[in-house]
Amino acid sequence: MSDRYSQIVNSFPGKLVAGRVGLPQPTELDRHTPGAPVVAGRVLLGAAPGGRLAEPLARVISDAGAEASTTPESSLRDAAASAGLDAALFDPENGGDQRFKALVFDATGVEDSTQLVELQRFFHPTVRKLERSGRVVVLGTPAFGCDDAREATAQRALEGFTRSLGKEVGRGSTVQLVYVSPGGEGELDSTLRFLLSPRSAYVSGQVVRIGPGVTKPPKLDWERPLDGKVALVTGASRGIGEAIATTLHRDGAKLVLLDVPALSSDLDAVAKRLDADTIEIDITEEGAPAAIADKLAGGVDIVVHNAGVTRDRTIAKMPEERWSGLMEINLSSEERINDVLLERGLLRDNGRIVCVSSMSGIAGNSGQTNYATSKAGVIGMVEALAPTLAERALTINAVAPGFIETQMTGQMPIAIREAGRRMNSMSQGGLPVDVAETIAWLASPASTGVNGIVVRVCGQSLLGA
Amino acid sequence: MNTTTRRVAVVGGNRIPFARSNSAYSKASNQDMLTAALDGLIARYSLDGEQLGEVAGGAVLKHSRDRDLTRESVLGTRLAPETPAYDVQQACGTGLEAAILVANKIALGQIDSGIACGVDTTSDAPIALNEDLREILLEANREKSTAGRLRQLAKVRPGHIVPAIPRNEEPRTGKSMGEHCAIMATEWGVGREEQDELTARSHHNLAAAYERGFMDDLVDPFLGLERDQNLRPDSSTEKLAKLKPVFGGENGTMTAGNSTPLSDGASSVLLASEEWAKERDLPILAYFSEGQTAAVDHVHKREGLLMAPAYAMPRMLDRAGLTLQDFDFYEIHEAFAAQVLCTLRAWEDPVFCKERLGLDAPLGSIDRDKLNVNGGSLAAGHPFAATGGRIVASLAKALHEQGSGRGVISICAAAGQGVVAVLESAGGSK
Numbered sequence: 001m002s003d004r005y006s007q008i009v010n011s012f013p014g015k016l017v018a019g020r021v022g023l024p025q026p027t028e029l030d031r032h033t034p035g036a037p038v039v040a041g042r043v044l045l046g047a048a049p050g051g052r053l054a055e056p057l058a059r060v061i062s063d064a065g066a067e068a069s070t071t072p073e074s075s076l077r078d079a080a081a082s083a084g085l086d087a088a089l090f091d092p093e094n095g096g097d098q099r100f101k102a103l104v105f106d107a108t109g110v111e112d113s114t115q116l117v118e119l120q121r122f123f124h125p126t127v128r129k130l131e132r133s134g135r136v137v138v139l140g141t142p143a144f145g146c147d148d149a150r151e152a153t154a155q156r157a158l159e160g161f162t163r164s165l166g167k168e169v170g171r172g173s174t175v176q177l178v179y180v181s182p183g184g185e186g187e188l189d190s191t192l193r194f195l196l197s198p199r200s201a202y203v204s205g206q207v208v209r210i211g212p213g214v215t216k217p218p219k220l221d222w223e224r225p226l227d228g229k230v231a232l233v234t235g236a237s238r239g240i241g242e243a244i245a246t247t248l249h250r251d252g253a254k255l256v257l258l259d260v261p262a263l264s265s266d267l268d269a270v271a272k273r274l275d276a277d278t279i280e281i282d283i284t285e286e287g288a289p290a291a292i293a294d295k296l297a298g299g300v301d302i303v304v305h306n307a308g309v310t311r312d313r314t315i316a317k318m319p320e321e322r323w324s325g326l327m328e329i330n331l332s333s334e335e336r337i338n339d340v341l342l343e344r345g346l347l348r349d350n351g352r353i354v355c356v357s358s359m360s361g362i363a364g365n366s367g368q369t370n371y372a373t374s375k376a377g378v379i380g381m382v383e384a385l386a387p388t389l390a391e392r393a394l395t396i397n398a399v400a401p402g403f404i405e406t407q408m409t410g411q412m413p414i415a416i417r418e419a420g421r422r423m424n425s426m427s428q429g430g431l432p433v434d435v436a437e438t439i440a441w442l443a444s445p446a447s448t449g450v451n452g453i454v455v456r457v458c459g460q461s462l463l464g465a
Numbered sequence: 466m467n468t469t470t471r472r473v474a475v476v477g478g479n480r481i482p483f484a485r486s487n488s489a490y491s492k493a494s495n496q497d498m499l500t501a502a503l504d505g506l507i508a509r510y511s512l513d514g515e516q517l518g519e520v521a522g523g524a525v526l527k528h529s530r531d532r533d534l535t536r537e538s539v540l541g542t543r544l545a546p547e548t549p550a551y552d553v554q555q556a557c558g559t560g561l562e563a564a565i566l567v568a569n570k571i572a573l574g575q576i577d578s579g580i581a582c583g584v585d586t587t588s589d590a591p592i593a594l595n596e597d598l599r600e601i602l603l604e605a606n607r608e609k610s611t612a613g614r615l616r617q618l619a620k621v622r623p624g625h626i627v628p629a630i631p632r633n634e635e636p637r638t639g640k641s642m643g644e645h646c647a648i649m650a651t652e653w654g655v656g657r658e659e660q661d662e663l664t665a666r667s668h669h670n671l672a673a674a675y676e677r678g679f680m681d682d683l684v685d686p687f688l689g690l691e692r693d694q695n696l697r698p699d700s701s702t703e704k705l706a707k708l709k710p711v712f713g714g715e716n717g718t719m720t721a722g723n724s725t726p727l728s729d730g731a732s733s734v735l736l737a738s739e740e741w742a743k744e745r746d747l748p749i750l751a752y753f754s755e756g757q758t759a760a761v762d763h764v765h766k767r768e769g770l771l772m773a774p775a776y777a778m779p780r781m782l783d784r785a786g787l788t789l790q791d792f793d794f795y796e797i798h799e800a801f802a803a804q805v806l807c808t809l810r811a812w813e814d815p816v817f818c819k820e821r822l823g824l825d826a827p828l829g830s831i832d833r834d835k836l837n838v839n840g841g842s843l844a845a846g847h848p849f850a851a852t853g854g855r856i857v858a859s860l861a862k863a864l865h866e867q868g869s870g871r872g873v874i875s876i877c878a879a880a881g882q883g884v885v886a887v888l889e890s891a892g893g894s895k
Contacts, residue, residue, distance in 0.1 A: 070816075072654055081815035089814065091654020094718060098651060 003405065003421065006428055024427035027172035030133035030198035032437065034223070034250065038064040038197045041101025041131055044090055045080070046071045048118035050109035053139050056185045057104055058083035060192045064222075069098070071122070092125035100126065102135040102196050107158055108180070110140070111151045119161050127169065134173035135196045138162050142179040142209060155179075159207060166205035166425050166460045174204035174425075174460075183212035187449025193222065194441035202402075202430035203438055205460035213448030215350050215393040224252035225444045230300045232292070234258045234283060235307030237266035239406040240356070243432030244304055247440045249274040253302065256295065258283070283307060284328040289340040296341070299348045302443045303341065305334045305355040305378075310408075312367040323370045330374035335381060342392075352443045353389070353396040355382060356435070357454060362400055363463040375400070379454050386452025395451040397442045402458025405429040426459035470572040474742045474749040475888065478858020479506035480732035481687035483846035484588075484694045490729040491588040493688060495524045495531060499538040499584040502731035502851075505685035506580065507543050510735055510747055516545035518576025521563040522733070523553040524584050525849035525879075526631055528591040535582065557800065558758065558878035559583050560732060560853020561886055565756035567736050577741040581857070583850030584731035590631055598625035635879065637764045642879060643724055643801065645763070645770035647713030650803035652769060653810045657718035660802035661705035664723040664843045667799055671840020672698035674859075679839055679866075683858055695726055695846040723802040728846030732854030734861075750861035751872075755887035757781035763881040768821075771804045773883025774875040775811045779822050781885050789828040792835065792887075793870030794863055796856045799841035800877055808875065839863060852876065857888070864890040 006026045009018040018025050030040065043066045047054045054076050061068050062085035069090035070076040080087040090098060105122050109115070119138070130136070138158055146152040158177055166175035176195050180188065187210050194200050195208070221227060231248045235241040236257035245257055255276035259267040264280050271278045279295050281288050311326045313319075334355065341347050360368050361375025382398045389396050403409060403420035409429065412420070421429045435457045442450060481502050484490040490498060499522065507513060522535040531537070536550040553563045560583035567579035593599070598621060605617035634641050640648075650660075674680055675692055684692075700722075710717035711724065735747075742749050759777035761768035774797075782789060789812060797805045811817045812828040819825070839859050842852055853876060860872045867890060874886045 074815075077815045081819040084820070085816065086820035087816050088652050089654055089810070089816075090652075091656075094651065094654045094656045096647070096651030096713060096716065 003428060005418070005421070024422050026426060026428035027132055029172045029201040029426065031201050031433065032197060032199045036198070037066065038193050039066040039101050039135070040198070042067040042069060042099070043102040043104060043196065044069050044071070044100045044126060045076060045087065045104050046122040046126075047073065047076055047106035048109035048115060049073070049075070050111070051106035052108050053106040053180060053185060054079035055083050056188050057106060057139070057192070058085040058087070060188050061085055061104070063189065064193055064196070066196070069100070095125070095129070099129045099131050100134065101131050102137070103127070103130060104137045104196070105139070107138050107140045110154045113150070113154045113157065116154055116157055123165065127165070130169060130173055132171045132173070133198065133201070134169065134171070135200070136162070136165060136169065136173065136175040137178060137192065137195050138176070139178045139180055142181055145181045163205045172426060174200060176204065176206050176208060178208045178210060181209070181211040184210040184449045187211070187213050187217060189217065190441060190444045190446035191450060194437070199437035199441065202426060202434035202457050202459045203455060204425050206455055208450065208455065209453050210449040211451065214390045214395055214451060215448050217446045217448045218350070220444070220446050225446065226302070227252035229253045229302055229445070230256065230296070230298070231302035231304065231443065232256045232258060232296060232300050233304045233306055237263040237270055239408065240401065240404060240432045240435050241306045242270050243436040244306055244439050245270055245274055245276065247433060247436035248302070248443065249276070251440050256300070258292070258307070283333040283337065288333065289336045292337055293340045293344050293346055296346050299346055300341065300351070301348050302352045302354070303337070303347070304439055304443070305337070305353070308356060310368065310371050312371065314367055315369045318370060326370045327374050330371070331377040331381070334378070338385070347394055349393050350445055350448065351394045353394070354439050354442045355396070355398040357398040357400040359400055359402045359456060359458050359461055359463055362456070382454060383452055390451055395447065397450060397452065398454045399435055399438045399442070400454055400456045400458070401430065401435045402456060402461040402463070403429040404435060404457070405431055423463065424459035424461040428459065430457055430459055467574055471574060471738055473568040473571045473753040474737050474739050474891070475751045475753055475857060475861035476735040476737050476742050476747045477506070477510060477750060478683055478732065478734040478854060478861070479509055480684055480851065480855055480858070481505070481730055482684055482690040482693050483728045483730035483848055483851070484690055485846065486587040486727035486729060488588070489688050489690045489694060490586065493586065493729065494589050495527065495534060495584045495586050496538050496541070498586065498687070498729065498731035499534065499582060500541040501685070501687050502584065502733045503538060503542045503544070503580065503582060506733045506735055509682065511745070513543045514545050517548045518570065518579045519567065520544070520548060520550040520580045520582065521553050521566050522550070522580070522582030522584070523559045523563065523850050525554065525556055525559060526585055526587065526590055527554070529593070554850070555882060555884070556879035557798070557847070557849045557852060558876050558882055558884035559850035560855070561756070561857065561874060561876050561884040562758065562853070564734055564736065564753065564853060564857050565884070565886060568753040568756065571736055571738050578735070578737040580733050580735055581854060582731065582733035583852070583854050585848035585850050586729040587727035588729050593629040595625045595627055596629055635763070635770065641712070642770065643712035643719060646801045646803050647717050647719050649769035649771060649807045650713065650718055653807040655718065655803045655806045655810065657706070658702070659806055660718055660723040661702045663799070663802040663805060664705055665700045665702050667837060667841040667843040668697050668700035670838055671696055671844035674839040679862070683862060693845045695728065696844050719801060719803055723843065725800055725842045725847035728848045730846065730848035730851045732851040732858065734854045734857045748865070749891040750865040751888045751891055753857070753886065754889045755781050755785050756884070757886070758882065758884045760883070761881045768881070769807065770879070770881055771800060771877035771883070772807065772811065773881055774877050774885055775808050775817070775883070776822065777883045777885040778812070778875060779824060779828060781887065782828075785887060787887070789831060791871060792873045793867060794838060794860055794872035795831050795836045796860050796872060796874045797837060797841070798852055798856065798876040799837065799843040800847065802843060804877055853884070857886070860888050864888055868892040
């Protein structure tokens with residue numbers, strides 16, 4: 001799991017050489033530590049004229065306890081004042097050497113392509129003031145929330161901007177676009193906190209959609225947002241699954257960890273460490289969904305479908321059982337478990353289903369027709385179930401990890417491994433905790449406005465972008 | 466017990482022209498200059514032999530020998546030697562704070578008349594013994610025997626000749642006042658051009674005040690100077706634009722032009738009860754009606770060092786039942802053009818006014834044509850403790866000329882403090 005290249009180029013002589021010859025220079029990414037502030041630095045809030053999110057954004061920034069500045073426009077100063085945000089004023093013309101950990105730009109005021117220049121006006125003088133592991137969040141309105149074709153065109157254009165900026169900022173910084181539907185203005189908290197914090201270390205170039213909540217977001221202890229919640233995590237004995245369990249436990253959840261009997265000793269070790277219950281079962285068995293439901297008879301708040309395998313072979317060489325075995329584990333069993341839990345009404349109000357898809361499911365990958373099919377199917381399941389679940393005050397979302405440093409990637413041939421690690425905006429692989437933090441955000445009781453989306457945890461990989 | 470207060474009259478003021486550091490007054494001591502300013506006031510208002518209620522004043526940079534600077538200065542004037550005096554020191558707020566102290570005693574009836582004054586020299590600066598040498602000498606003094614004293618004195622080294630020079634930096638931040646103000650300028654987005662405009666206007670206004678004779682009964686010549694030495698009547702934004710930044714790094718906006726220079730000078734103001742003034746047939750230029758001091762935490766909360774007047778103002782306005790727009794004259798001390806502009810911007814800013822000042826709405830903008838109409842510190846210079854007296858006298862006279870209205874004073878001071886005050890025309894407010 002050690003990324004020796006990163007260690008070398010981050011040493012003094014390594015830095016010197018890598019800089020001269022133009023090698024990728026991965027920055028050591030900031031990551032969350034318990035008790036740390038949401039943003040370890042100052043947030044600059046800007047807006048295109050006529051936007052509707054300045055005040056809700058100011059309120060989130062204020063609640064998060066972040067130091068903040070706004071550009072001098074009176075609408076922003078008024079918004080900050082009414083949101084109770086003690087924001088300093090930042091005039092890019094006379095800004096001196098002020099630096100920022102995060103740049104937040106409300107682009108909802110852009111109603112025509114000619115107004116997209118507001119992006120240039122805000123970011124041109126400020127982007128160089130972004131600190132290492134900085135955060136950029138641009139907010140817009142999704143097409144269906146726009147009044148006319150001109151506005152929808154301009155708002156869709158934002159995506160080209162954020163995805164490009166993500167490739168420009170470098171130094172471990174991330175750039176996201178958040179589309180907020182009309183009615184979703186009060187649902188920004190959990191998403192903004194995640195995207196502005198080091199928890200989103202390996203998430204960049206993403207488009208997040210926030211809508212009206214499936215229910216009212218509850219008041220939270222942001223240090224322990226999952227207090228009192230029961231979470232089922234499948235495939236929890238190792239790697240990403242173990243990281244998910246650890247993170248949800250940190251956030252206060254009571255865990256039920258599931259894995260196959262063959263991994264029981266690993267599972268027990270994790271369960272002991274996290275004071276969790278366990279289910280040892282092969283989820284593809286006929287009676288498995290019912291058995292799991294029996295174990296969760298008291299109700300469950302969060303279901304994380306993480307269990308998954310690869311059975312790589314080109315389709316020409318793929319025997320049916322290799323296809324079917326994988327599809328059972330990665331997709332069909334998830335569908336059956338969901339069905340049983342929903343039929344029995346075991347998912348409590350404001351419950352969450354979070355699935356683990358994959359970059360392969362988006363981009364496709366040679367030798368992985370079976371795997372990519374199953375992971376694209378997971379996305380299909382998320383999209384298909386989201387409206388139905390919303391009616392029951394539940395949400396379903398997915399994460400799609402890119403190159404994550406695990407035992408599995410550690411065993412890859414070096415050329416493929418290095419390509420995977422470097423071919424993204426961070427020039428490095430992600431860590432299991434990066435996936436886990438993303439799941440924790442989607443699983444948060446405050447993420448009521450996030451439903452039916454897929455968020456890649458891939459450092460803005462070049463693949464499938 | 467006294468439950469009533471009286472109106473406090475500003476009878477008039479006198480000061481000596483302010484000089485640039487190490488220039489016309491380089492050999493004059495604080496006591497020399499303060500005595501001169503007081504003597505001018507005494508002559509102007511026929512106070513020869515008069516026993517006043519008190520004289521309060523001070524200096525920011527003070528020699529250790531000037532223990533009772535104000536009292537010693539009084540003894541050198543033609544006031545009755547029975548006039549009590551005491552020293553006040555609140556950095557650049559000294560002069561105005563002294564006026565508030567004297568005014569309050571008059572208002573309470575404890576005294577009937579008094580002088581508030583201030584003086585400073587950056588030329589005849591108090592240079593002290595090297596701190597290590599001082600310790601050795603004190604140790605030697607504590608020794609009982611000659612041998613012991615010699616043992617201590619043997620510790621003296623050639624390096625001990627280097628003296629301790631007064632430092633122009635905040636003890637708790639290590640930054641100079643200019644560096645602090647440069648941070649504020651950045652925080653409030655104050656640009657170079659607007660600072661230079663304010664500076665040019667300060668010079669033009671002071672020059673015009675001298676030209677029309679406004680300064681004739683406010684300033685007495687001293688040591689060959691008739692006008693403030695820093696005044697440049699032909700100052701312009703074009704000329705000021707050529708100056709290099711001195712604070713805030715290469716891209717800083719603060720220059721030697723739009724910052725006050727180190728200066729030498731002294732000022733004084735005569736305050737009295739109405740009865741006392743009338744008995745002596747002395748004029749009443751204005752009433753000293755309100756005063757307020759505030760301080761900010763520039764160390765831990767990192768509020769701008771010179772932002773305290775912004776906090777003092779709404780407290781005073783609230784008590785007086787006034788708004789920021791209720792004034793005919795605004796006298797905002799121009800320590801740096803940027804300080805004035807930051808203060809005005811803060812009062813206009815909804816966030817600052819709500820979050821820091823706890824107000825429902827911003828204090829709002831002022832009419833810039835009413836700002837420092839007879840010049841400010843950028844033109845006149847700024848001998849720290851003398852600035853308050855300069856402004857009180859000049860504002861009182863402006864109100865007297867107009868015959869009505871109200872003026873407000875705002876002065877920032879080192880260590881995160883600020884003093885504000887209101888003067889009202891003796892002709893009654895509009």
